[in-house]
Amino acid sequence: HRHLLGIKGLSPADIELLLDRADAAVAISRQSEKKRNTLRGRTQINLFYEASTRTQSSFELAGKRLGADVMNMSVASSSAKKGETLLDTAITLNAMRPDILVIRHSAAGAAALLAQKVTCSVVNAGDGAHEHPTQALLDALTIRREKGRIGGLVIAICGDILHSRVARSNIILLNALGARVRVIAPSTLLPSGIERMGAESFTSMAEGLKGADVVMMLRLQRERMAGSFVPSTREYFRFFGLDAEKLKAAKEDALVMHPGPMNRGIEIASDVADGPRSVIQEQVEMGVAVRMAVMEALLDPRRNEDAA
């Protein structure tokens, strides 16, 4: 593959290979000397049209730890503000001969569109409500390291499924690796046809969390709710917020996950987010390793030249 545009299109073997590579990369970040030379001389441009804390900083650190030259395009002060289109911006940056372009954009399909227009590798760092492939990979790595496997686990994804690229990428990946995926949300935040994607749907936390091995909480994406139903936060927390009481329905050793950013007291109680079952900080750590693995795999000179 030349690009990583989504989890869709990756085979289970592709996914396992990336997870194995990422597993090996974890050790690099745990050493005091964190530098490798595998991407020395390569240029990475991060182009984020939407806000990000975790994804942008971990892509930057991942590139730097592999020895690449990393540039963060500051979209807020770029000529995008003067009306330059996404495509013109990307074609302009492409003329500077980067090796990899990491893009986050509010439009579904933005990364795939760029991939057709530029000569470098493109990595999707989140495109609208479509996909966030490196998030699903880091979630899978976290689960695999904690539980030793993914196949056969019951994984409940809870919250704003309708607007969530994280949910979509996770449902595709977890199904590919043989997990049993459930989604739990108010009916207004459940996309139609979710069963066809391979997820069993629930509108009750008590039912959906029963016997779960992993509980993955999602943020209410108010920025994508213009003109549609916006639940009140107090009601939402009462019925769909993860607190210690609701968590009792899951297995005793269930993992609690959240991709971030968290809204404490809305989708998750602080004591659960910071509690002994939470692996939220491990997810962040795995984010750097997964992004190292993805960029190494895409830029590996021995790689298959087929475009993704």
Ligand code: CP
């Ligand atoms: N999980 C995630 O994508 O976080 P950021 O929006 O902070 O990058």
